[in-house]
Amino acid sequence: MTTFKAHMKQNGQAKAFPRLTETSRLPEITKASHNRKPILITGGAGFIGTNVAHRFLSIGQPVLLYDNLSRPGVQKNLEWLQATHGDLVQIEVADVQDSKALCKAARQASKVFHLAAQVAVTSSLIEPIHDFEVNARGTLNLLEALRGLENPPPLVFTSTNKVYGDLKDVKLQMNEGRYEPVDPNLREHGFGESRPLNFHSPYGCSKGCASQYVLDYSRTFGIPAVAFHMSCIYGLHQFGNEDQGWVAHFLIKALEGSPINIFGDGRQVRDILFVEDLIDAFLLAHDHMDTLAGEAFNIGGGPANTISLLELLDIICELQGHRPETQFADWRSADQRYYVSDIQKFSTATGWSPKVNVRDGVSRLYHWLKEFHAVQSVPVLKTSEHPTRRNKSSCRIQTNGASRNGHQRAIKTASRIKRLAPIGNGKCVDRKLTKIS
Numbered sequence: 001m002t003t004f005k006a007h008m009k010q011n012g013q014a015k016a017f018p019r020l021t022e023t024s025r026l027p028e029i030t031k032a033s034h035n036r037k038p039i040l041i042t043g044g045a046g047f048i049g050t051n052v053a054h055r056f057l058s059i060g061q062p063v064l065l066y067d068n069l070s071r072p073g074v075q076k077n078l079e080w081l082q083a084t085h086g087d088l089v090q091i092e093v094a095d096v097q098d099s100k101a102l103c104k105a106a107r108q109a110s111k112v113f114h115l116a117a118q119v120a121v122t123s124s125l126i127e128p129i130h131d132f133e134v135n136a137r138g139t140l141n142l143l144e145a146l147r148g149l150e151n152p153p154p155l156v157f158t159s160t161n162k163v164y165g166d167l168k169d170v171k172l173q174m175n176e177g178r179y180e181p182v183d184p185n186l187r188e189h190g191f192g193e194s195r196p197l198n199f200h201s202p203y204g205c206s207k208g209c210a211s212q213y214v215l216d217y218s219r220t221f222g223i224p225a226v227a228f229h230m231s232c233i234y235g236l237h238q239f240g241n242e243d244q245g246w247v248a249h250f251l252i253k254a255l256e257g258s259p260i261n262i263f264g265d266g267r268q269v270r271d272i273l274f275v276e277d278l279i280d281a282f283l284l285a286h287d288h289m290d291t292l293a294g295e296a297f298n299i300g301g302g303p304a305n306t307i308s309l310l311e312l313l314d315i316i317c318e319l320q321g322h323r324p325e326t327q328f329a330d331w332r333s334a335d336q337r338y339y340v341s342d343i344q345k346f347s348t349a350t351g352w353s354p355k356v357n358v359r360d361g362v363s364r365l366y367h368w369l370k371e372f373h374a375v376q377s378v379p380v381l382k383t384s385e386h387p388t389r390r391n392k393s394s395c396r397i398q399t400n401g402a403s404r405n406g407h408q409r410a411i412k413t414a415s416r417i418k419r420l421a422p423i424g425n426g427k428c429v430d431r432k433l434t435k436i437s
Ligand SMILES: NC(=O)c1ccc[n+]([C@@H]2O[C@H](COP(=O)([O-])OP(=O)(O)OC[C@H]3O[C@@H](n4cnc5c(N)ncnc54)[C@H](O)[C@@H]3O)[C@@H](O)[C@H]2O)c1
Pocket: 042, 043, 044, 045, 046, 047, 048, 049, 066, 067, 068, 069, 070, 071, 074, 094, 095, 096, 097, 114, 115, 116, 117, 118, 119, 134, 138, 158, 159, 160, 161, 207, 230, 231, 232, 233, 234, 245
């Protein structure tokens, strides 16, 4: 286990998120000057970890962030947390593959959030063994560390909707800029936990395997633990890239003025959940651990917060006043055409429901990326120069040839389109982003 300061001394500053300003000094490592046991957050320097840490730190609760800083740019999150919260933040630069370091960290913890992971399907296809070692073995290391304790602290583990596979058996139909299931029940509620597990991609396998271990360690060894099968999470402190974190990635690309690659036809649908709502769910899971332990829950924005890739381009168009440039490429391996979480099991058990809707959440993330991280907008091309714009007055989606006609037809379906209060040039189109009736 290495302190953050020592890590920086040995390795120099890790390559930062390219568009962040190189501002502040590196944070000094501080040992918490308090007596309360910290909350252990593995992967605590990452996007979700930083937000969880901030929530606890804001009420004076110390945290121990356990992270190997392998994700480029995340040391910026540590700098920010330390600048904001001082010595309530304890940082250990260590790998979840290091079982001794993990044991030491687990011994100190009052609660655990296990977020550290190799997070990208794409990387798992290139290095499946590394993916397994971090996600499956790393989780088992943590569970073993907890099993060795007399009173193991409760654990929330973050798994993924990829445990349900590519869902190719689900019959879909096209509706405007999106896919939707033919089955009205699925359209109304999304996929519940009774959906058979069907791990696809090495990432799906390693996270699914880890999630099964978490549930079994709860069942077999009495470790108070739950697993969240999470859909797409987005929010502040997210440095999304093409491999993971698509909402933030699209926004960053748009702000940079770089083309966005769309893999597939862009009609893929996800339910997206703003990170603050996820943290509410995390807290409730810990509060209700007595009754929830040993259970898996599908967690996401649910049917009320769904969006397709093309629809996100619409929102970006409204925010920026012009359409981001796009390029289309082949479908990615195991990409689900439609995944929406049925969140009823967790909602019924805890009273939780998402509060931040898609439009507000995306707008908050967009403005945060723009304002605080100096992702600069590039000058807007004149319409005549812009490769993806054909209609001067429109922010409508331009898709690849095969799908354009259907999409344009759909745009004309007035009953499915409602006008927004004008943003930017006032000529953007709003597609339905909420529950599909
Ligand atoms: N963001 C999402 O949409 C989403 C969706 C489903 C599941 N999840 C899961 O939620 C968790 C957090 O995701 P995130 O979006 O915050 O990702 P992130 O990449 O921002 O954070 C993960 C953190 O883990 C650290 N890490 C990676 N390998 C490590 C290792 N071997 N040892 C110690 N630390 C390591 C990284 O440096 C990073 O700070 C992950 O487990 C991910 O699989 C995320």
